[in-house]
Amino acid sequence: xxxTRKSFLRNSLLAAGALTLARKASADEPAAAAEPKAAEPKAEAPPAEPAAPKGPPAPPPPSAIHFPVLKPDxxxxxxxxxxxxxxxKHKFIxxxxxxxxxxxxxxSLYIHIQNALNSGEISMGWGKGKVASAAVLLGPSIxxxxxxxxxxKYPFGAAFGLKDAQGKPETSNVYHKAQTELSFDGDPGAxxxxxxxxxxxxxxxRGTTFMVCHNALTAFSGMMAMQMGxxxxxxxxxxxxxxxxxxxxxxxxxxxxxAAMELGWQMMPLL
Numbered sequence: 001x002x003x004t005r006k007s008f009l010r011n012s013l014l015a016a017g018a019l020t021l022a023r024k025a026s027a028d029e030p031a032a033a034a035e036p037k038a039a040e041p042k043a044e045a046p047p048a049e050p051a052a053p054k055g056p057p058a059p060p061p062p063s064a065i066h067f068p069v070l071k072p073d074x075x076x077x078x079x080x081x082x083x084x085x086x087x088x089k090h091k092f093i094x095x096x097x098x099x100x101x102x103x104x105x106x107x108s109l110y111i112h113i114q115n116a117l118n119s120g121e122i123s124m125g126w127g128k129g130k131v132a133s134a135a136v137l138l139g140p141s142i143x144x145x146x147x148x149x150x151x152x153k154y155p156f157g158a159a160f161g162l163k164d165a166q167g168k169p170e171t172s173n174v175y176h177k178a179q180t181e182l183s184f185d186g187d188p189g190a191x192x193x194x195x196x197x198x199x200x201x202x203x204x205x206r207g208t209t210f211m212v213c214h215n216a217l218t219a220f221s222g223m224m225a226m227q228m229g230x231x232x233x234x235x236x237x238x239x240x241x242x243x244x245x246x247x248x249x250x251x252x253x254x255x256x257x258x259a260a261m262e263l264g265w266q267m268m269p270l271l
Contacts, residue, residue, distance in 0.1 A: 088132040091264065176200035
């Protein structure tokens with residue numbers, strides 16, 4: 001099932017609404033008598049009219065949807081601003097909402113970052129280390145920031161259509177693991193080096209900063225926990241404790257993108 005951020009939110013809210021309605025209906029049912037009494041014979045009742053079909057349960061009202069608003073001391077504010085205020089003339093930042101794949105095992109986000117770095121540093125002649133790169137993960141893309149333990153416990157592969165070459169949902173974060181020794185030696189276009197390594201580790205090796213939306217972490221951990229019968233608060237804490245090195249939490253993805261553009265970053269939407 002290939003699920004977008006919008007459809008995942010809608011379906012999860014409907015599921016939450018259904019759960020609320022089911023609990024209410026259960027509470028309203030009268031308790032059964034301990035010893036059923038023998039029914040007295042009565043006249044045969046006419047056949048009942050078929051019940052009208054019921055529509056899907058209503059989602060919670062807009063007023064029920066809350067996101068935490070972090071204060072500067074509740075996240076690594078200094079680290080975020082240090083990354084965004086980097087003193088480089090050339091700097092680009094990708095917006096990644098859905099974890100798109102080029103082919104099984106190959107993340108669109110990482111290959112686009114690497115291609116942009118290779119073009120800027122080498123093809124454009126700006127020089128090694130002269131291009132700042134970053135990406136903001138919001139929506140389902142936040143799963144890129146989580147380690148293998150979380151991929152094994154939560155069905156990210158099935159929920160977001162992330163499948164291997166045999167069509168089976170991924171159960172580990174195969175997109176993060178380096179494919180090479182991450183060497184800067186040799187021909188950048190020859191393969192076997194950091195320039196042709198399409199992994200999260202390779203991007204981080206080249207200085208890419210990854211920012212993870214706290215609102216998306218809250219929403220997706222909570223909704224996935226509810227669907228699995230778990231505790232949303234515990235799931236959020238678990239996800240935050242199992243983020244990979246090189247990924248930092250920001251209050252909101254859109255806020256980080258706004259701040260980056262205010263500081264002269266070129267935003268690159270990931271299509």
